Amino acid sequence: MKTIAGLPTDGRRIARIRQALVGWIYPPLCAACEAPLTAARQIEVPFLCEPCEAALTPIGDHYCRVCGQGFDGTSALPSRCGNCGDRELAIDFAVSAFRGAGAGKGLVHRFKYAKERHLARLFGVLLDEVWRDERLREPGSWWVVPVPLHRKRQRERGFNQSLELARELVRRAPAGIDLTLRPLLRRTREKERQARLDRRERLANLGDVFAPARRHPEVPPGGARLLLVDDVITTGTTVSECAAVLREVMEIDQIAAVSVLRG
Ligand SMILES: [Zn+2]
Ligand SMILES: [Zn+2]
Structure with missing residues (x-):
């Protein structure tokens, strides 16, 4: 490895x-x-x-232990932040590599909208940063689950950026951590591009967007450990919706989410 x-x-x-x-x-x-x-x-x-x-600005060591939002300053370290404190998220926790503002945003744009698929290799390297979180490094196996793209959007773009990132994550797995790519979800409904919406609209824009893949492999005893992968996590709603769908269909030990950028 x-x-x-x-x-x-x-x-x-x-x-x-x-x-x-x-x-x-x-x-x-x-x-x-x-x-x-x-x-x-x-x-x-x-x-x-x-x-x-x-x-690029790494999120570093001071971030919300639930949704992964970076904190400014280090004096107060609440366990939950203003983004997620009033919401129930179906993920156990999220970890992002870099802050979304500035240079990172332009790179993700080139990757997704200019369809520069080869940039997946760069984002794979940037994603290494998430392994700083000790909860992800606990020994054992993770099933790596890309956030799915709607078929129509995938046809337009030619690839699903989250699947490309998930592949890189698996390929670059740190020693002692066993990662297996498991595309366990599909997207059933096309929604407004999240980037065009404000926070309130974003929170309302999901729901019934994801469904489990038709079949999934046998879940290990004690439940599956799932690692959702997305290019950008903003409010955490998308990964939470994905997690909620998976919780309905299989026994889960833990669900975390990782992203290159924190929007
Ligand atoms: Zn939070
Ligand atoms: Zn340069």
């Missing part, structure tokens, strides 16, 4: 070969500022230069 800190020698060679192939199709330029990247940089953090990486 690969580690975060460094790929084993074989993995490194494969990464180099893969890089040569991908670099042939997509010249290694920073996706934020288009600066050319060295081959070594491209292997470590694909499609992002060092200054642009420095412009």
Whole structure:
């Protein structure tokens, strides 16, 4: 299994070969500022230069223990925050890697709306940041569940960004953590793009949007440990809706959610 800190020698060679192939199709330029990247940089953090990486703001160690919202300052550490304190979320907890404002937002836009699928590799590296949460690192297995995209939207885009991220998460699993990709959900209804709505509308915009996949594998004794994956978590409503659907159809030990950005 690969580690975060460094790929084993074989993995490194494969990464180099893969890089040569991908670099042939997509010249290694920073996706934020288009600066050319060295081959070594491209292997470590694909499609992002060092200054642009420095412009991203990690959520860090101070965040809501339920919905993952970052806190400003470190003096007060409530267990729940203003975003989720008055709501029942069906997830146990969420962890995001970076704050959504600024450079990260532009990158996600290029990935999703400019359909730059190869940026999944960059987001996979950025997602490594979520493993700072000790609850995710508890030994054992997780089933990795991408938030599904409606068939129509997926046809337009050519891919589901959350599935691409889930694949990267599994591929880069830290040592000792067993991740298996399980697309357990489907999206049954097309909804307004969340990004166009304000918070109140967003909270009302979901409901009956997700359904369980028609079949799911046998759940291990004690229940499944599920890790939902999305590109951006904003209020946490989407991942909570996904979790609620899964709780209805299978025995659950734990459901967490991870995202690259916190909107
Ligand atoms: Zn750059
Ligand atoms: Zn919260």
